Amino acid sequence: MWRDHLTEIIVFSVLFLLVSAMGFVAARWRAPKDMAHLDEWGLGGRNFGGWITWFLVGGDLYTAYTFVAVPALMFGAGAAGFFAVPYTIVIYPLVFLVLCRLWSVSHRHGFVTPADFVRKRFDSPVLALLVAITGIVATMPYIALQLVGIEAVLKTMGVTGESALARHLPIIIAFAILAAYTYQSGLRAPALIAFVKDTLIYIVILVAVLYLPYKLGGWGEIFDAADAKFDASPNPNDGVLLNANNQLQYVTLAFGSALALFLYPHSITGVLASRNRDVIKRNMSALPAYSLLLGLIALLGFMAIAAGVKPLPGSKEGTVDSNTVVPVLFDQQFPDWFAGVAYAAIGIGALVPAAIMSIAAANLFTRNIYKEYLKRDASPAQEANVSKITSLVVKVGAVACIVFLDPQFSIDLQLIGGVIILQTLPAVALGLYTRWFHRGALIGGWIAGMGLGMWMLYQIPNAATGRKHFGGSAFPLADFGFDTPKTIYVGIVAVLVNLAVAALLTVVLRAAKVRDGGDGTTSDDYFADEGDPRVVPGPRRDADAAPEPVA
16 A cells, blocks of 8 residues: 555655756756757757766666666576676777767767768668668667656555556656656756766665665675575576576677667767767766666665565566566665655656657657658757657657556567667668768668568567567577577677678679769768867768868
8 A cells, every 4th residue: 555655655756856846947957048959959059068978878878677677687587687787888898989970970960860870971861761760669668668667666655556547647647747847958857867866876776785785694695595596496597697508698688789779869869969079988988887886786686585575466467577676675675765765766767768768769750750751941940849749749659658568568679679779780880980881782781680680579479478479589599490499689680680781782782883872971070079160051962072161
């Protein structure tokens, strides 16, 4: 009953309302003369410094879903759930090489989305449209997963109802508030709230990793309890260590997730809002500190085992909601007021990335669908207005995913989203370094990679939910004819096929002298920095034409 959690509910509500008020105030924080422009509403004026970018990008990548799902996976499967830690370490050296170039060319040409860059680089509206649609489709379930985190907290506090409407009403109200202040303040709202969100999470996790091991008898007792649980598990792949059968899946999932992370539109949005290249360099060097925090968050799963936590019942009879593991752990082991702070950290941890994701998806629609195909002469004010409205529609779609889909399926959709967004790697990431690929070949590679990825995902069942298709992202190598029980991450296979087809088609199309588009960028565009002249909007330029600087 909710009355048993009254203190937690009050603390949660007060902190939630506080950050909501901050969201509305953010419209006046670092306020420009005119918010009716995507550079201002969607990218915060492209003027965020080191600290703001640190909290914004960190708050964007380490979400409420991270807070509840990573420990839940450790609780249920053991070491396999730790894949999130190495991939967030591997990613930063990789994107260090890519994001500075993307920021520079976007600064020089005024790009707001990765599809803007692809349109200019390859002179292909079709390829840009595919990149935009891919980004929107991959982002939608990610927003829905933030709702899963809030729902887990509300369920633990007893704020639920019998009917579907009563059960989801608190989430609908929360996202209505989020939609209102995002509409008004744009990217400035999550940037300001991220300070509170990350501070709360750091406090909660540091207290938890110091207090809980002491209360539970030490780390030895915690790992012994986890080891005993997995020894009794019917799944031989569960354990505190990996085994020969799940190592390949672990490595490919970690590496594939690393490649995918900064291809997501919301990740790129946070980076493009930075003031200059030095801000990006400093943040890519410092953001691995969040990975230390993530490692500590993951260990909450083993602490929950030692504490004897029982997840709350799921939406279907006979199932459990593994996402409630961390909220139940805090409810059982901490005073009510501190549990309320922890719940607020999770709830606010959902608002920051959800806002950025909805803004990023809205920018893609506005720039690469509305302006490209529906209204080519749209003014900056019209673009900003369409993006605001689209961000509202995206949030409604995310809420619909939670209301009408099984939450477990939403989680599987996020894994599917990683496979989908990886198919933009050749055009976006490699496109920043080379113009060798033929635009038609990149389209062909995208079709091949997406088609194979969807086929592989369709073949994967989910034994826990009884679903026969789209049940995860671990594909059995036996289905490829190999005599082994090992699995591999679908995204890696799909993107390798994508690259192979794109490379082969490029050779064929160039040999056949099929016309390729011109390159609207120049080599110095990729090294532009704050204060460098911007390119005057106008007709597409050839690859070796000199840029036209603003007078």
